[in-house]
Amino acid sequence: MATIAAGRYAREREESDVFLTENRITGANLIVAFVALAIGGLFGVFQALEYNQINLYTSIKPVLPGQYYQGLSLHGVLNVLVFTTYFIIGWLTFVGTRAFDRPLASRNLGWATFGVMTVGLVLAAIPLLMNNATVLFTFYPPMKADAIYYIGLTLVVVGSWLLEVNLVLTYRQWKAANPGARTPLPAFMALVTMTMWTLCTVGIAAEMLVLIIPWSLGLVGGTDPVLARTLFWFTGHPIVYFWLLPAYISWYTMVPRQGGGKLFSDPMARVSFILFLILSIPIGMHHQYTDPGVSQIWKLVHAVFTVGVFFPSLLTFFNVVASLENAGRARGGKGFLVWIFSLPWGNPAFATQVLAMILFAFGGAGGLINASYNLNLVVHNTSWISGHFHLTVGTAVTLSFMGITYWLVPLLAKRELFSRWMALAQAWTWFVGMAIFSHFMHYLGLLGMPRRTQIGAAPYLNAEWRMWLPFVAVGAVIMFVSAILYYANMVLTITAGKRMAEEPEVEWAQAVSGPNDGPAWLDRFTPWLVIAVVLIVINYAPTLVQLISTTTLNIPGVRSW
Numbered sequence: 001m002a003t004i005a006a007g008r009y010a011r012e013r014e015e016s017d018v019f020l021t022e023n024r025i026t027g028a029n030l031i032v033a034f035v036a037l038a039i040g041g042l043f044g045v046f047q048a049l050e051y052n053q054i055n056l057y058t059s060i061k062p063v064l065p066g067q068y069y070q071g072l073s074l075h076g077v078l079n080v081l082v083f084t085t086y087f088i089i090g091w092l093t094f095v096g097t098r099a100f101d102r103p104l105a106s107r108n109l110g111w112a113t114f115g116v117m118t119v120g121l122v123l124a125a126i127p128l129l130m131n132n133a134t135v136l137f138t139f140y141p142p143m144k145a146d147a148i149y150y151i152g153l154t155l156v157v158v159g160s161w162l163l164e165v166n167l168v169l170t171y172r173q174w175k176a177a178n179p180g181a182r183t184p185l186p187a188f189m190a191l192v193t194m195t196m197w198t199l200c201t202v203g204i205a206a207e208m209l210v211l212i213i214p215w216s217l218g219l220v221g222g223t224d225p226v227l228a229r230t231l232f233w234f235t236g237h238p239i240v241y242f243w244l245l246p247a248y249i250s251w252y253t254m255v256p257r258q259g260g261g262k263l264f265s266d267p268m269a270r271v272s273f274i275l276f277l278i279l280s281i282p283i284g285m286h287h288q289y290t291d292p293g294v295s296q297i298w299k300l301v302h303a304v305f306t307v308g309v310f311f312p313s314l315l316t317f318f319n320v321v322a323s324l325e326n327a328g329r330a331r332g333g334k335g336f337l338v339w340i341f342s343l344p345w346g347n348p349a350f351a352t353q354v355l356a357m358i359l360f361a362f363g364g365a366g367g368l369i370n371a372s373y374n375l376n377l378v379v380h381n382t383s384w385i386s387g388h389f390h391l392t393v394g395t396a397v398t399l400s401f402m403g404i405t406y407w408l409v410p411l412l413a414k415r416e417l418f419s420r421w422m423a424l425a426q427a428w429t430w431f432v433g434m435a436i437f438s439h440f441m442h443y444l445g446l447l448g449m450p451r452r453t454q455i456g457a458a459p460y461l462n463a464e465w466r467m468w469l470p471f472v473a474v475g476a477v478i479m480f481v482s483a484i485l486y487y488a489n490m491v492l493t494i495t496a497g498k499r500m501a502e503e504p505e506v507e508w509a510q511a512v513s514g515p516n517d518g519p520a521w522l523d524r525f526t527p528w529l530v531i532a533v534v535l536i537v538i539n540y541a542p543t544l545v546q547l548i549s550t551t552t553l554n555i556p557g558v559r560s561w
């Protein structure tokens with residue numbers, strides 16, 4: 001089979017557009033992703049204004065009968081579920097095939113991935129838009145949405161698994177054609193990301209298929225909120241690394257080159273990804289410290305492991321900053337820190353992603369506070385947490401993905417970026433707007449302001465919160481300007497950018513310490529996967545066995561909206 005595929009591949013290699021289909025699959029995913037982000041992002045601005053008692057939802061009451069909470073559900077689902085998943089599927093299709101330098105093992109499967117996800121998206125969108133799924137992106141039972149919402153979301157996840165299958169098949173073909181060679185770093189990282197995702201989504205699949213879908217269809221009379229939440233966070237924590245790792249792929253394998261230098265260490269980058277595969281999943285209970293019905297001992301074990309998952313990000317911090325220093329010095333930079341000014345700050349893809357990294361350092365530090373068992377009690381369910389995840393998924397991930405599109409969309413559309421200055425202004429306005437927004441959300445959380453709440457209408461809205469809330473709106477409006485700059489630039493690039501005769505090369509970073517400087521076991525998957533499964537069983541089995549064996553499935557659904 002490998003020889004047939006290799007033969008077909010060799011023929012196509014002679015033609016110019018080898019990756020035409022892959023480009024189209026990536027492009028289709030990116031379009032859905034950014035349309036979702038545009039709509040979802042708009043509701044973010046609505047929310048920040050509502051906190052300041054400027055309720056724009058009333059002006060769209062006929063289309064959004066559920067008002068604030070329906071808008072909040074759309075905001076969460078479109079931004080962190082739809083935007084991220086579509087972008088990542090498109091991006092990893094691109095990264096995997098380009099790094100292996102061969103097409104997808106099955107292009108039909110590539111389209112099927114997009115097709116299944118999109119059927120799911122349409123199904124989920126119907127009840128969401130009809131105000132029949134105003135349950136936020138975490139859909140905690142006993143809040144109960146229309147069954148079609150859960151079925152739709154499940155299909156999006158199932159569709160995404162097909163990329164894992166496709167990448168593994170492509171990897172096998174590549175291996176047969178390149179015996180003994182080390183897996184190219186970007187492809188290795190894409191495989192680890194998708195494998196971690198496939199493994200961790202077992203939790204949400206079980207929650208949906210066994211608990212929620214039968215219940216929402218009326219096949220069983222009640223549900224079990226604690227069991228549902230435990231299964232949700234089994235996936236819900238690692239999902240944040242499913243969002244983050246694709247940004248890390250760019251930070252490791254592309255940004256150093258865009259900066260004019262080399263990646264500091266390829267083996268260390270592999271260690272970081274292997275640690276994510278092992279440690280991302282058995283820590284979900286750090287979202288459940290305040291949940292009754294889960295033993296304190298296991299919450300503590302998950303807390304300790306959460307501190308463990310901090311390390312691969314610290315490795316990334318070290319490796320990426322060393323790579324940036326390598327770039328700064330290669331460009332003639334000197335001094336202890338002055339080299340920073342020699343970096344190519346005028347290059348939109350580079351500047352956007354480095355700004356994303358800087359805010360991520362603060363988001364990551366906040367994560368350690370959340371993870372601390374006792375400090376979590378102060379910040380849990382407050383707007384501190386919203387501040388945290390807007391630095392992480394809202395900036396490290398989203399701003400990096402935008403940065404990636406500054407070279408990827410021109411490559412796919414074969415048109416030059418319309419405006420470099422608009423792009424740079426976009427990156428800086430996002431950076432400044434988010435810094436303001438997030439700082440004050442953190443601070444208001446410490447002052448006790450709850451999250452997931454229509455603050456503008458709350459009878460307990462107090463003078464102290466009122467003093468700082470305008471800054472939240474200012475940050476949000478600056479980000480709105482950033483979004484306008486982004487979308488205008490993208491639309492103009494696709495429609496009016498200067499045509500390029502040829503597709504530009506994908507620029508991978510070389511490494512100071514390359515793949516062959518590390519041991520061969522860093523290029524294996526199975527041993528790490530086994531360790532990951534063992535840790536999951538140790539950290540989850542006792543709690544799940546206890547919850548399942550004592551469940552009574554007798555809590556009725558509520559419609560709280």
Ligand code: HAS
Pocket residue numbers: 138240241243244286287306309310313314316317318320321324340354357358360361362363364365366367368370371372376379380381385388389392393397
């Ligand atoms: Fe988190 C809640 C703990 C990372 C997202 N998190 C959330 C929620 C979301 C989220 C969405 O332990 C809310 C969910 C909900 O709706 O309830 N989080 C952590 C920890 C980390 C962490 C320990 N979170 C993320 C990432 C996310 C994300 C990444 C999305 C992508 N988080 C928690 C906890 C909660 C939580 C608790 C529950 C709270 C509660 O009570 O509900 C760590 O992984 C963070 C490690 C990161 C670092 C930073 C490394 C910095 C790098 C950049 C270096 C480069 C620079 C550039 C600085 C250690 C790699 C230099 C520039 C030059 C020019 C030189």
Ligand code: CU
Pocket residue numbers: 236237238240284286287
């Ligand atoms: Cu988490």
